[in-house]
Amino acid sequence: MNRKDFFKTSFAGAAAVALAGGPVAAIASSCTAAKPKNNTELKLSFQSGKAIGDTYAEKFDYMESLGIVGFEPGGGELVRNFDELSKALEGRNIKLSAICAGFDGFILAEDGQKDAFDKSMRTIVDAAGALGSTGVIMVPAFVFQNPCKPHTPETRQYLCDQLYELGQYALAAGTTVILEPLNREEAFYLRLVSDAAAICRDCGSDGVKCMGDFWHMKEETSDYAAFMSAGPKYLQHVHVASRGRRINPGEDGELDNYVSGFRALKEMEYQNYVSFECGTAGDPAVTTPAAVALLREQWKQA
């Protein structure tokens, strides 16, 4: 809140003091208002498999019943079901959030897999832009992908150059590409949100963004700092799961604390989605609504 608003609030507090003679409460409330804005909305999203139902109509009915406003299909599903998905979204209080990969090859490949990536990624980006998605999630290289360029300054510059071209293509298509850091077992090349954010800055295209995944963020020393390093300029998407077994938030008990990360999202007035990428060890009809309630409660606490 700016200084003017602050004094407005303070004066309201002051009036309450004078009238009610309950100064401590009045001051407490005006001080609460002095904290970072807490009116940022938590926009939850489900991946296709998380939404219960066989058809998009059933999935979206279920999501709307839980107040889920974002849908994250895979890139292959998006392209394959483009018309059906486009129709199913009409008149819904649900928008496409990010698109989860689905391309062939990878951007750091030293062979034909690079051409396969370029071609298939642009097809997905076109579809994502046409349906107003926030962006297409990509990993520069998984540990199992070979032959891969070595981890050198030259490769980082190559990645920035390639991402610039791709980011500009995505902007023209009305969307973005979103770099996802993973934990070291899955992708050693990019593990930290701050590293992804620096690549977004250095490649120089507003069409290149990054994200954080609470599961992979066990690599981070601080959820709060990780999200703050990306900030509203680069943070385009968030994935959430339980923090012990990558199932529904809450199924791993005390481990499933998202408050510090959520506080960063609220402080930066994050406008994008927090999307479920996880399974469940229980009955989804029970654990999924419970997870939604848990995240909303922790968002309030943040």
Added chain:
Amino acid sequence: MNRKDFFKTSFAGAAAVALAGGPVAAIASSCTAAKPKNNTELKLSFQSGKAIGDTYAEKFDYMESLGIVGFEPGGGELVRNFDELSKALEGRNIKLSAICAGFDGFILAEDGQKDAFDKSMRTIVDAAGALGSTGVIMVPAFVFQNPCKPHTPETRQYLCDQLYELGQYALAAGTTVILEPLNREEAFYLRLVSDAAAICRDCGSDGVKCMGDFWHMKEETSDYAAFMSAGPKYLQHVHVASRGRRINPGEDGELDNYVSGFRALKEMEYQNYVSFECGTAGDPAVTTPAAVALLREQWKQA
């Protein structure tokens, strides 16, 4: 401040309201108190070359005249001048801050340079511990150092294992070792504070810490997030310089803004030193006191 202190402050504010009938001011002051603690002290430190004077006596007189409470010698200088330095520090309001490298070889060397590192580093660590230094600064590998282990998961694990041994040795000696991320032109292996902090955590020794250098932190997207990723648990030292030419803070004008980083240091109640590592383009007798004043002013603003 905790809740109890908060209500204490609020009640003081409330009393002022009742007595003075100046509620807005009273509430404003109690709300200021509700912000992150601002009473953390800025402890400034000079490297040996920054302190004007030919002898330690002259250097320390000059530093005390500017209220500089930390001294950061090179590792070679520390070992060479151990007795002289030890005597010169007696009765001064100046303590050793960190020790700036000075060892032979490097920890990621694939040849005899690793043995040279182990031997010379431990000699410096012994001296640093004996004089109560906060830690010995080290870079895992500069870009010009070869042969160097490749940037792989195995090398990261090797680094953590080696750092554990070194960190435990440093703890026993009464000090620590401090990982310094540099910009990519100087050290591609370690560029981000969050990466250094994750290594501190993963190596498992309380004797392994990290630092941030405002000059090298041009690699970071956020000074604030970088320091917050290390936090009070891992952040053991900070280097400062102007942000355009690595000279005295203030000599590069508008570029020399440290407020966001300082805010992180205040929020985490940072207890270590902010040490000058820079030259000057002007007369040090003029630019150095001006830099000290600038940093103190920005610390107040943070």
